[in-house]
Amino acid sequence: MESKIWLSTPHMSGKEQSYINNAFETNWIAPLGPHVNGFESDIQNYLKEDSHVAALCSGTAAIHLGLILLNIGKDDEVICQSKTFSASANPIIYQGATPVFVDSEADTWNMCPEQLEIAIKDRISKGKTPKAIIAVHLYGMPYKVEAIHKIAKAYNIPVLEDSAEALGSSYKSVKCGTFGDIAILSFNGNKIITTSGGGAIVTKDLKLKEKAVFLATQAREKAVEYLHTTIGYNYRLSNVLAGIGRGQMEVLDDRVAARRRNYEFYKDSFKAIDELRFIDEPSDYFSNRWLSCMLTPSETVREGIRTALEASNIETRPLWKPMHQQPIFKDAPQYLNGVSDDLFEKGLCLPSGSNLTENELNRVTSAIKTYFRA
Ligand SMILES: *Cc1c(COP(=O)(O)O)cnc(C)c1O
Numbered sequence: 562m563e564s565k566i567w568l569s570t571p572h573m574s575g576k577e578q579s580y581i582n583n584a585f586e587t588n589w590i591a592p593l594g595p596h597v598n599g600f601e602s603d604i605q606n607y608l609k610e611d612s613h614v615a616a617l618c619s620g621t622a623a624i625h626l627g628l629i630l631l632n633i634g635k636d637d638e639v640i641c642q643s644k645t646f647s648a649s650a651n652p653i654i655y656q657g658a659t660p661v662f663v664d665s666e667a668d669t670w671n672m673c674p675e676q677l678e679i680a681i682k683d684r685i686s687k688g689k690t691p692k693a694i695i696a697v698h699l700y701g702m703p704y705k706v707e708a709i710h711k712i713a714k715a716y717n718i719p720v721l722e723d724s725a726e727a728l729g730s731s732y733k734s735v736k737c738g739t740f741g742d743i744a745i746l747s748f749n750g751n752k753i754i755t756t757s758g759g760g761a762i763v764t765k766d767l768k769l770k771e772k773a774v775f776l777a778t779q780a781r782e783k784a785v786e787y788l789h790t791t792i793g794y795n796y797r798l799s800n801v802l803a804g805i806g807r808g809q810m811e812v813l814d815d816r817v818a819a820r821r822r823n824y825e826f827y828k829d830s831f832k833a834i835d836e837l838r839f840i841d842e843p844s845d846y847f848s849n850r851w852l853s854c855m856l857t858p859s860e861t862v863r864e865g866i867r868t869a870l871e872a873s874n875i876e877t878r879p880l881w882k883p884m885h886q887q888p889i890f891k892d893a894p895q896y897l898n899g900v901s902d903d904l905f906e907k908g909l910c911l912p913s914g915s916n917l918t919e920n921e922l923n924r925v926t927s928a929i930k931t932y933f934r935a
Contacts, residue, residue: 566875569751572916577808584801594800603810610739613770616798620725620747620760625652627721627743641695642672643883644901662885662895671704672696680896698727701851706732729817729849754809756802817849819915824850830926852913860906869932880908
């Protein structure tokens with residue numbers, strides 16, 4: 562059996578080790594220290610737009626704190642893109658609030674502006690104005706930034722931008738992670754860059770960043786004794802892991818370029834196979850192509866390819882199963898147009914790591930070509 566080809570694995574540059582060594586040499590092994598501060602500045606300098614970044618232990622923690630900063634509490638309603646990973650929606654439940662799921666549109670696979678407005682109007686008519694909107698740049702493709710934010714503004718609802726999969730993506734040359742009232746990033750092991758596990762919250766206002774750090778460090782008031790007037794969390798990023806992040810930030814643009822090359826390679830390799838479709842970037846959109854995804858004609862073909870590749874020791878995965886189809890969210894209000902269900906049936910994510918070798922990429926395309934010839 563040939564070696565396993567994974568969907569997306571960590572890709573170290575070699576630069577991380579010196580930051581880690583420095584953390585050990587200086588004994589900054591705690592969830593604070595110079596690498597945490599340095600990693601935050603690296604991200605701020607990368608994102609620009611006067612962003613303020615707080616490094617945290619996960620993207621999920623960042624979404625949780627983001628909802629707290631937006632004052633989401635018990636029985637509030639929060640609109641969330643249905644087609645996403647469950648971590649976008651789970652923190653709504655942590656806060657005792659109710660998720661309201663909104664379907665996707667076909668150009669970017671992200672939140673459909675029409676469905677969003679239908680949902681907002683309907684929730685208002687039922688007596689509750691949604692308190693926040695969680696919009697996601699899925700697989701690195703920016704959501705319809707202008708349309709979504711225009712609607713959010715018209716109804717005065719803040720946007721929490723889930724940019725966990727989209728570090729390095731941009732819309733009209735402005736980086737993803739800077740559009741929301743609050744944005745979040747993830748540095749989980751499978752993301753475009755990683756700190757092993759980690760995340761960040763991005764704010765437009767220094768005070769809000771400071772509040773995020775305060776909440777992430779057990780909400781300790783400035784007093785000699787341990788004084789608490791707010792419930793806190795232990796969500797800060799370790800200085801050792803922030804060192805990995807600093808080394809990764811040095812090569813982020815290379816990682817984006819490599820993932821985009823994977824996408825072009827797949828698209829080009831399958832151009833003679835009419836059954837397979839790739840969705841290009843609309844103009845003004847720049848995707849980091851975190852995962853290369855393609856659409857097959859049906860669930861049967863999607864499963865046929867997936868199991869054929871599995872037999873060749875190649876990992877592929879259906880697109881995220883929409884949240885409105887998840888047993889945990891079955892009672893949540895939902896505004897659907899069929900797009901995310903259709904994408905889930907037909908879509909497949911291909912091995913997409915920036916560290917895939919030419920030989921590995923060729924193994925993937927040969928296996929798929931063999932499936933269609935058989
Ligand atoms: C990975 C991911 C998260 C969660 O990030 P973690 O760092 O794994 O907690 C949230 N939203 C989306 C869309 C993700 O892909």
